[in-house]
Amino acid sequence: MYSEPEHDPDVDDDSGERSGRRRAQLPGSGLDSLTGPSPAIRYADAMRHQPGRVFWISILGVGAFTLWGVLSPDGMAAAMTTAMDAVAAKVGWVYLVLTLGCIGLLVYLGFGRFGRVRLGADDDRPEYSTWAWLTMILSAVMGIGLISYGVAEPITHFTTPPHGLADPGTNEAAVRALQFSYFDWGPHAWAVFGVFGLAIAYSTHRRGNTGLISPMLRPLFGKAMDGWLGNVIDILAVIATLFGTTTSLGLGASQISEGLNRVFGIPNELFVQIIIILGITVVFTLSALSGVNRGIKFLSQTTAVLSIFLGLFVLIVGPTGFIGNLFFRSTGEYLNDFFKVSLLTPLVSGDVEWYQYWTYFMMAWWLSWGAFVGVFLAKISKGRTVREFVLGVMGIPSLVFFVWFTIFGGTAIKIDMDGDGGIGAAAAEDVNSAFFETLEHLPWVGLTSVIAILLVVLYFVSGADANTFVLSMLTSRGTLEPSRWVLAVWGALTGTSAMVLFFAGGLAALQQAAMLSALPFAVIVALLGYCIVKTLHEDQTMDAYRTVRRRDLETGGTGTRGEESVDIDDTAVKPAPAAD
Known part of the structure; x- marks a missing residue:
């Protein structure tokens, strides 16, 4: 099996060659490298028509799971429910601790000395404008959740x-409702994506690795990542990504079905939802095969414009003053109780069911999406600094989601407070009806409902084809150009798995699959965070960002007095403290 050659850093002290020496230390710039692909990527490209055991084992596992669902849907649903109950009751707290740790890690990396590190060569600059970059992050990553x-x-x-x-239905309940919505869709969610994205971007753009998860763990496990252990980790990434996608397919199909029922009177039933999943699968598979995914920039900006229009419309015609006051009160409550809510766990068995449906499911869903989102974020973030990345991935999207949830959720809450509670009752019966039920209380319901349906479809087109690409890449040794037949296989399997799970247990089965597949991946995320920090501290190209201490000047940065000093860029070094 191919093993990436180790690089021997140059220690020449000629300051005139400093820049070129640091550039040479990087074996390649990763995704879309301007200096040519690294040896690891060249090997993956050469073998792209011959996917290895990660592909075949993943296909076998998904195929067996699908067959189980076809032959015994009730048995599969019962087994998954039992497993999920056990996971939530015994180790559900892992999801909370891990996501909070991801926030801490990104804050440390983004606002510490590593914040100036560029994801690429030192002279690389972002390929996309900040506007285009942010719209792609929002629409292709979690747009369907809006x-x-x-x-x-x-x-x-x-x-x-x-x-x-x-107390239900009170002003305090309104504030708490937005506070917990912020918790599920704010920094805790985006920090998980940020850790994956930062790890993949650094691994590919700075180290020349492929986009697989296993090479990123080499600082901890060494060459074991080139063998079976690395294969197991990549397979877990594939399974988690697949079930994260199927959950989104189920949510999208339910939303589209609900919208079509309200606008055109098409029955909102299982058969229609299965047909919608099938149609969406064909669209995003053909999109991935034909290269339409290159138009994701256009699609993302289109969805951003439509979303802004819809949000401003509801803000203006809705209870504007209530929405503004609710936003600031809820934000204050969220910040005040940040750590309390972040580590709030069930102490009695009755609470576990609520966590399974909301907090635990949400955190597990973000973990299952981590590999796909990480590759996507790495792809579009080349040339940005770590600090820009952290702000753009964790900061801005969280604020956008806070505003969106306050506008639409706050409007629904105000309508129910002043009315008969119809929106809350509709949501209790079917969560997919809540958004369209709210629009029916506002002007231009026909237009806004059509825009909402269009947004759901566009979010799928801009995200699902990229997800198919990532699954194909993960099972083709990390090549950035997977074979068309591999793309077709994963497109078909994604849709088939979604339909089987939907048939077996509806949206609940999709949620359980995402939660169960994300549990072993939680351990990988924790190890990934450790490896990011370890690699940055050990990478000699990071010397320019290190604060020099008096001991470093005395020992030449080697830890031993009298040895030859390592050349450090004077322009990037803070003054050493004065002698005692």
Whole structure:
């Protein structure tokens, strides 16, 4: 099996060759390298028509799972429910601790000395404008959540406040509803994506590795990542990514079916939802095969414009003053109780079911999407600094989601407070109806409903084809040009798995699959975070960003007095402290 050659850093002290020496230390610039692909990527490209055991084992596992669902849907649903109950009751807290740790890690990397590190060569600059970059992050990563849960989660928490922290239907319940919505869709979610994205971007753009997960763990496990252990990790990434995608397919199909029912009177039933999943699968598979995914920039900006229009429309015609006050009160409550809510776990068995449906499911869903989102973020973030990356991936999207959930969720809450509670009742019966039920209380319901349906479809087209590409890449040794037949296989398997799970247990089965597949991946994320820090500290190209201490000047940065000093860029070094 191919093993990436180790690089022997140059220690020449000629300051005139410093820049070129540091550039030479990088074996390649990773994705779309301007200096040519690294040896690891060249090997993966050469073998792209011969996918290895990661592909075949993943296909075998997914095929067996699908067959189980076809032959015994009730048995599969019962087994998954039992497994999920055990996981939530015994180790569900892992999801909370891990996501909080991801926030801490990104804050440390983004606002410490490594914040100036560029994801690429030192002279690389971003390929996309900041506007285009942010719209791609928002629409292709979690855009579907804006429609699926933008009203459903706040109104559900309003009618049934989490953990009994408020009386249902009160102003305090409204604040708590948005507070917990922020928790599920804010920094905790985006930090998971950020850790994956930063690890993959650094591994590919700075180290010349392929986009696989296993090479990123070499600082901890060494060459074991080139063998079976590395294969197991990549297979886990594939399984988690697949079930994260199927959950999104199920949510999208339910939303589209609900919208079509309200606008055109098409029955909202299982058969229609299965047909929608099938149609969406054909579209995003053909898109991936034909290269339409290159138009993701255009699609993302289109969805951004439509989303801004819809959000401003509801803000203006809705209860504007209530929305503004609710936003600031909920944000204050969120910040005040940040650590309390981040580590709030169930102490009685009755609470576990709520966590399975909301907090644990959300955190596991983000983990299952991590590999796909990480590759996507790495692809579009080449040339940006770590600090820009952290702000653009964790900061700005969190704020956008806070505003969106407050506008739509706050509007629904105000309508129910002043009315008969119809939106909350509709959400309790079917969460997919909440968004469209809210639009029916506002002007231009026909136009806004069509825009909402269009947004759901565009979010799929801009994200699902990229997800198919990532699954193909992960099972083709990390090549950036997977074979067309591999793309077709994963497109078909993604749609088939979604339909089988949907048939076996509906949306609940999709959620359980995502949660179960994400559990072993949680360990990988923790190891990945450790490896990022370890690699940055050991990478000699990072010397320019290190604060020099008096001991370093005395020992030449080697830790031993009298040895030859390592050349350090004077312009990037802070003054050493004065002698005692």
